[in-house]
Amino acid sequence: MNGSLGAAELLPDVHPAWLPPTAFRALGARRVRVVGDGPIADTVRAEALAATTAHGGALVTEDPELDLVLTGPDDDPEAFAITRDAAGTTTVTASGPGLLYGFHHLVRAGESAFQETGEHHPAYPVRMLDHWDNVDVHPVMGQVERGYSGGSLLYADGAVRPDLTRVAAYARLLGSIGVNRVALNNVNVHRTEARLLTDLLPEVVRLAEVFRPHGIRAHLSVTFASPILLGGLTTADPLDPEVRSWWARTTAAVYAAIPDFGGYVVKADSEGQPGPFSYGRDHADGANALAEALEPFGGTVFWRAFVYDHHQDWRDRTTDRARAAHDHFTPLDGEFADNVVLQVKNGPIDFQPREPVSPVIAAMPTTRLAVEFQVTQEYTGQQRHVCYLGPQWSEVLRFPFGDREVHTLAAGVTAVSNVGDDPFWTGHPLAQANLYAFGRLAWDPTADPDELLREWIALTFPDPAAHAPLHELMSGSWRAYEDYTAPLGVGFMVRPGDHYGPDVDGYEYTRWGTYHFADRDGVGVDRTRATGTGFTGQYPQPWREVYEDPGTCPDELLLFFHHVPYGHVLHSGKTVVQHVYDTHFAGVEAVERMVTTWESLRGKVSDDVHERVTERLVEQLRCAVEWRDQVNTYFLRKSGVPDAHGRTIH
Ligand code: GCW
Incomplete structure (x- = not known):
């Protein structure tokens, strides 16, 4: 099947998440017209049809009360504009996926949005979810590394699932909140998964087709050793001409099959994954070799900054894992190709419930950076605990480095997905709120996470009597976990x-x-400059002083620094x-x-x-x-x- 699954096709055994029929109330009673062709317009049409059918409206070809118009190409296909004429018709125009975003904006905002006029743009072009899914079941990590929602949504029995109906329903959910990129396999790339790039590529084509109608581009995590593993070369040295030509040929074949392919995600020289260090090269050499192959096709390399010594001796007090990403990457600022995005975990160590903001984010002004969050709750209760993480991500995105908040220093946000083949998608039904909040914050990082929680609750739970208690239960849940x-x-x-x-x-x-x-x-x-590892010195003013002194260090981070x-x-x-x-x-x-x-x-x-x-x-x-x-x-x-x-x- 193709990916345009409308609300009418809700899957009987799968929870509708934030898009139950009741969520479309505000829109449904109207006469709606959808103007335009192609996968995005078809998706919007299917949605509008389902919504109006359920709520007494109609899909019309003339005299609409709501007109959703796909215009000719312009330079921001993800933006949308809302206007209202004297006769009371609300018109949404966009030149691409913006039409879908505009549609869902109206669904969410309800009646008031029909009165407004204005333009809406996403804050970033990169709003991405990474799946740590393995095609095969890994002997230690299982099918989804750090997955708490059953098996993989994407793969079963050693291949992409034959029936992608649920993947289409997932793509629909992501499209509704503006997520526009997915990486389809684990950053720890094992043998079978490496082959998604080559002989298993037809499988990836099937997945890309399902995501496309929702404005979402597919990406693959690739192993840096691919030229050896898949190409039969004796080296993966990024400066070797044969290696570069292997990446160029392989990448061209990927684009021949998937013209809107997004690019590669790479975990290199990290926790045992291969990388450029084996050849005496640095991370910029490594990333740029892949970037060169992707560049002719408009693809991007997402290169992860999660690099540290994972064979440390606990007796050695001079090595500090918190320092590692900054030590490795900041000397390379300015050396990455334009189509490289350095993917930096939000904190300096590893997705803990509370960490300071990674100093790398402030230290690489001429590198495109994406902040990486963990929606899957590895360290925050594994979807057995209620832990609404919107406030944590908002704190990171709004953290001030000088006069610039983190979100203005980033070129995008990425996160590790929390879904699986569980009927509630996320194991814990209330963990759906994290997926929702991530997408909404990726669109607008200044949004109030508490408002996003209210929004998610109102869409997801039809009975208003449930709303206030649910909000009370969830809004402080991250602090409770901490x-x-x-x-x-x-x-x-x-x-x-x-x-x-x-x-x-x-x-x-x-x-x-x-x-x-x-x-x-x-x-x-002790991470001070005076007596400790010196990590505080990686921060710009005022934080290098604020964190250095236990008298000024915020309580919630005291033991991180002192x-x-x-x-x-x-x-x-x-x-x-x-x-x-x-x-x-x-x-x-x-x-x-x-x-x-x-x-x-x-x-x-x-x-x-x-x-x-x-x-x-x-x-x-x-x-x-x-x-x-x-x-x-x-x-x-x-x-x-x-x-x-x-x-x-x-
Ligand atoms: O937090 C750690 C996890 C690993 C993960 C790694 C990473 C995919 O425990 O399972 O590997 O982070 O981000 O690469």
Whole structure:
């Protein structure tokens, strides 16, 4: 089938997410005309037809109340304009996917949007989701690396699924929030997946066809060793002419099959993946070789900055994983080709619930950067816990480096997807909000994440009686998660391997570079210039000073930057150890309130959703209690300082 799945074709056994028929209420009673041809216009037409059929409107060819018009080509096919004439007709014009975005803007904003006039543009051309899906089931990581929503949506039985109906429904959801690029396979590229670039390319063609009608371009994660692995060459040296010509030929074949192919995602010299270092070359040499092959076709290389020493010795206090991306990449600023985007994780270490913003983002003014977020909740409860991450991403995007907020320094945003073949898409039905908020923030990084949460709730849950309680349950859920897990930005007190649940010392003596250094006197990582690893020096003013001094460092990041005694007094007036106790009790209490609130929603949300979330909340509460007790007991035993309120610590 092709990808134009309209709302009328809702899949019976799949949750409609934020596009149930009721979401189209505002639009549906109108007489709607869609003018234009091609895949985007067809998608909009299918949507409009479904919406009007369900709500008593009609698809018309003349006298429309809503006119959706695909114009001739112009330079911003993703933008749309809304006008209103004296007769009361609202017209949306766009020259490409903007028509779809305009349509969904009206759906979301409801009646008021029909009165407005104006132009809308996405903040960036790059609004991308990366799938860490493997074609084959990996012996350790399973089919989706860090996937918490069942198997892969894209692949089954060692190939792209024969029936792509659900992929089309997914593409429809992404198109509705403005996501315009997907990478189709894991950045850790294993043997079978490497071949998506060559002999398995016809499979990729099928996927690209399904995404195209929703304005979404397909990308592949490729292994840097492809010329050896797939091309039979003896080297993958990026400066070798044969290697370059192999990439050129291979890439030309990809474009012959998929003319709107987006480009490559590359994890090189990172966690065991091959890269240019083997040949004495640097990351710019590596990225530029692939960029050269993609350039004639308008393709982009997404080169990841997640590079660090993953064989560190815990005894070595001079190596600091937080420093690694900046140390590796900032000397290369200005050396990357124009069609390279450096993909930088939002924090300097690894998607922890709380990290400072990566200093790399401020340090490469002549490189195109994309901020990478993790929608899949690897370190934030693995879709068993409610954890609405919109506020975290918003804080990052709005973080000021001098007079520029992060979103103005970036050329785009990317994120690791959280969907799978689960009937609710995301395992935890409320984790759909993260996917939604990511897309909406990628379109407008200045949007208020709390408003986006309200928007998602209103679209997803038809009964208004559910809206306020749901908002209350979810809006503070990231803070609650932060409260009952690793304190004050120190991070990584998770179980090694699967990264779920507490294990305070689990990573303390490993090779991964993620330590907290707790002893009987204190805890935290000294990353100061004065006495520590010097990481604070990677920040521009004022942050290099703000973070350097425990007196000015924000409480929530104190242990990321400083090793302090347990009696150190925070800005909040509490000692560090009392803060640990208090937040851990408070975090569990917050989850208990979530349970009660959710219970009150029985009958106000559909039974299947109620049942699934109830099941997950039982686990969240169990796990939060485990976190509270292990962390509190650990610090009581280390410090010997009793809880000021005499609560039970085991
Ligand atoms: O957070 C880590 C994950 C790895 C992942 C890596 C990365 C795909 O634990 O599973 O590998 O990040 O971002 O490359």
